[in-house]
Structures are given as C-alpha cells and as structure tokens.
Amino acid sequence: MQYQSQAVAKPYFIAALAMFAGQIIFGLIMGLQYVIGDFLFPEIPFNVARMVHTNLLIVWLLFGFMGAAYYLVPEESETELFSPKLAMALFWIFLVAGVLTIVGYLAVPYATLAKITGNDILPTMGREFLEQPTITKIGIVIVALGFLFNILMTVLKGRKTVITSVLLIGLGGLAVFFLFSFYNPDNLVLDKYFWWWTVHLWVEGVWELILGSILAFVLIKVTGVDREVIEKWLYVIIAMTLITGIIGTGHHYFWIGTPEYWQVLGSIFSALEPIPFFMMAVFAFNMVNRRRREHPNKVATLWALGTAVMSFLGAGVWGFMHTLAPVNYYTHGTQLTAAHAHMAFYGAYVMIVLCMISYAMPMMRGRAANSAKAQVVEMWGFWLMTISIVLITLFLTGAGILQVYMQRMGDAPMSFMVVQDKITLFYWLREAAGVVFLIGLITYFASFFVGGDEAASA
Amino acid sequence: MSENFTKSMARNMFYGGAVFFFLLFVGLTFDTMRELPKRDHRxxxxxxxxxxxxxxxxxxxxxxxxxxxxxxxxxxxxxxxxxxxxxxxxxxxxxxxxxxxxxxxxxxxxxxxxxxxxxxxxxxxxxxxxxxxxxxxxxxxxxx
Structure with missing residues (x-):
C-alpha cells in the first residue's frame, strides 16, 4: 500500500463481503421456495426474500465499487485521498441506511414500509430492483455525490490517468442514471421505459466502464505490462460497450408498448453487445501472457482472468441467446432470463469486486500477497463458486427451455403453475448447486484466516 | 493490437461513439414519446x-x-x-x-x-x- 488513505477501502470491502453472504443465504431461501412453495410462508414471502437477495447484491457491489475506487484512485493519482474522513462518514451512513432498509423489508409488510416512509408523497417503491423506500434512494444519491466529490477532488489534485478518467465517467454515470429511479409516472409504459435508463444503462453501460477500469488497474499491477498498451485496450473495449450497449437498451423495448422498430434496433445492437466482452477476455489473457513480472499474488490474476471469461459467457453468450426479437418473443420473462442474469452478474460484477479485494486486501494487511496456503484455499473458493454458478445457469437454462416449450409453444400450451410443477427437478438441482456456492463462499471467507509463511512484504 | 491504431484514436472512438450513440438514443426516445399515446391508450x-x-x-x-x-x-x-x-x-x-x-x-x-x-x-x-x-x-x- 503506497498511500495511507487507501486503507479506507478496507471497511468497504468487509461490509461488501458480509452483505454478499446475506445475499447468498436469501438466494438459497428463494431457491427452496421454488420447490417447497410454503417454506417460511407467510413470515418471509418469496417477494421479500427476492428483494433482500437483489438489493443486497446491488448494495454490496456498490460498496465494492466504492472500496475499489478508494484504493485505486490514490495510487493512480499518486496522492493521498482528498478526505478519508468524508469517506468514513459516508461508509457509516451508507451502511446504516442499507441495513435499516433490509431490516425494514424483513420486519414489516412492504405496504407498511411504504406507508411509514411516506411513499405516497413521492412514489418510487415497488419497482423491480428499485424497491428501496424513497428516503433510502435520496440517501443513496447523497452518498454517491459525496463519494464522487471525494474521488474527483483526489483526481484533480494528482496525476490524471486513463483509468481514473474512465472510472470517474463510470461512477458519474452511475449517479446520473440512478436519478431516473425517481421518475415514476402513472403510465406503466413510460414508467418501464425510463426504469431501464437506470437498470440497463447501469449494468450494460456505465458499470462496464467501472469493470473495465478496475480490471485494467489490476492487470497493470499483476502483469507489469506497459500502461500505454493497457489503456489503449481499455478505450477500445469501453467504446464498443457504449456503441453497442446504448441502443442495445432496445432489447428491453420489444414488448412493453413501445414501437416495433425497437425490435430491429434492439436485436441488431444487442447482438453486438458480446463483442466488448469477447475483447475483454482476449485482452486479459493477452496481458497475462505478455507479463513482465511474476507477481506473488497468483489468485488475483485468476480472478482477473475469471471475470473476463465468465462475463463473456454470462453477459455475452447467455445474453445473445435470447436477445433477438423473434427468439425473445418466446423466452421473455422466463427462467432463461434468470439463467442469464445469474451468470452475467457473477461473471462481470461479483468477480471484478472479488478480484480487486483479492489484490488489495493483502496490501492493506501489509503484504504483497497472502501465503501460498491461503491462496490455494482462495482458489478453492473461486472454483467452487464459479463451477456452481455455471451449474445454476445450466439448470435454469434447462428449466427455461422446458418452460418456453410447454407454456408458450405447441397446440395445447399449459398454464404457468402446471408447467412449474413439471420442471421441479431442475429447481432441485439448482438448489443443490446453490449449496455448493455457499460452501465455496465459506471456503473463500476461510482463506482470509489462513496463515502460513507470508510472501514478500509490500 | 496494431501499432498503427494509436491510443488517441482509441480515445476518440470512445468519446465520439459514446456521444453519438447517446444522442441517437435520445432522438429515438423523442420519437417513441410521440408514438406512445397511440399504443398505451393513456x-x-x-x-x-x-x-x-x-x-x-x-x-x-x-x-x-x-x-x-x-x-x-x-x-x-x-x-x-x-x-x-x-x-x-x-x-x-x-x-x-x-x-x-x-x-x-x-x-x-x-x-x-x-x-x-x-x-x-x-x-x-x-x-x-x-x-x-x-x-x-x-x-x-x-x-x-
């Protein structure tokens, strides 16, 4: 660790990992509710478990991005963070707001939470992924602005690099597009149209900029490849991301009341969306092959390669599979969507945050890398979680194909619930794979406590 | 990646591409907003x-x-x-x-x-x- 203030990243990473554990536990609860319908009913209905699962994911990834930025920006800018105090204050505000929101979901019925938090004054709740009470949303905006200010001031007083510029554009976009979550008209079509300006332009837009810049940073560190080369790749990758991904939003505008020309535009541009992910995979392997140093942190390199491959598979391949309008006509809103979402989020965003944590945590604990023993345990965690997510994706894909066939095709389509009963086997297999994920996560956590001979100190 | 393709070309491709396609998206959004009343029966x-x-x-x-x-x-x-x-x-x-x-x-x-x-x-x-x-x-x- 070159700058004292980089240490503020540590609590961000710890909070992120704690919430990650919560996300997985609620994922397992939901998975069980898929096969044992009345599990925990009516105490924790499925929709509540799902809110906790998805909202924890979003919040812990945000914690991860912020931690990554606090670690990366001082080092890139070659200066101390503008205000470590502000960073710590925002940490506690965000943590308390996040925990209170989750407790709110679990402690009272959602309608009561809406009433207590005054949703009627400015209704923003009850839309997928944006279930947070309006007051929490305002809190997120305040935290995001304070965070951006802190990062921007740091960048301004120090060295400017491509990585920090791209990161800032990504984080700025994250804050700006979140503002659309406050727009919730009575007209459902308008509501849905602009809901995607937050959701799609986040995960298939500006978040990919954040992903790219963190990956570029880690690759510079672990491979020692010339910055000029890596920065050029970064620009081309994120250029392709936005060139394909912005109009690619159109793949959400096929069946929600929007004009038919979106079927053409959305199909063409989203069919191109795998390109930047493919380039990212080529880029990561290329840089590692051309490495000029043997960094002792092998497992951070593994995460970097892992995120490049898995995001290509999950976001690229599994996204492409159902993005063409004539295919999506049958697959829209089925288990195929869930299959894609699981692998894409894990590959692109979970793995990049874990990659950054893997690289930065040992540094913050005063060593260049963990002991070989600890790294091996972490690699076990990597493989268990990654193989598990591949299996989850395959089982949900199987469920989805059968669902589409039985419910949407043929002469005698069956009703939703009848079909769900018929594909129960796949949901059991998915749940079993989910248990493997939890074992992988526990193994991953255990790696933080494995001692052994320490590698060279930082 | 080819040496003829410089970093500044890559940068221009990023900024140019992002601005162009975002403006195109905004333009398409205006058109969609004009079309919607016929489709959503507001x-x-x-x-x-x-x-x-x-x-x-x-x-x-x-x-x-x-x-x-x-x-x-x-x-x-x-x-x-x-x-x-x-x-x-x-x-x-x-x-x-x-x-x-x-x-x-x-x-x-x-x-x-x-x-x-x-x-x-x-x-x-x-x-x-x-x-x-x-x-x-x-x-x-x-x-x-």
Missing amino acids: ENITPEVAQGKLLWEENDCIGCHTLLGEGAYFAPELGNVYTRFGKNKQAIMAFIKSRPVDGIEGRRSMPQFNFSDEQLNDIAEFLKWTSEINSAGWPPNIQG
Missing part, C-alpha cells in the same frame, strides 16, 4: 387505474409476478391476466380476496393482503388497462 388512465398501479407497487407484486414479462418468475404473468380471466374483473378481485392467510400446504401461495373492495377494484382496473396496451402481440398465447 386517455383511459382513470384515477382508479393510477391508484391500482400504486397498490401494485406498494405491495411489491413485481417481486413474484411478471408484468409484460418483467419482474420475478415465481408466479404467473399478469399483463394479460384480464383476458386470461375472461375479461372478468370480478374474477380477478375474487381470486385476490380468497387467498388463505397461512398459504397452501407445500405449495406457492399469494399472501392475503386484506384489500378493501375499493382497492380490489383499483387493482383490477389497473390490470384491465395494462392488458389493453399494444405490446406488439406479446405474449404468444393466453397462458402468458
């Missing part, structure tokens, strides 16, 4: 429909159901539930009203929300209006 959004949407949101219905294919995949699609229930508002209201408080042994069940008759009517009106949105022929059949 003249039919009564206070009941609006109230129904608020109830839909404040009970997190999207956490189990899909609506026009978006949401959770735990319970049936509701964008066309009005047609699936034979264009019968009463049937929708009766279904929601009759959910058992403690669920159904071993099976997925919708919670009992204790809605008033007026609220049930608002929700049904919202689902009726939603079923009349021109969704380009989706879903493929009545099962949603």
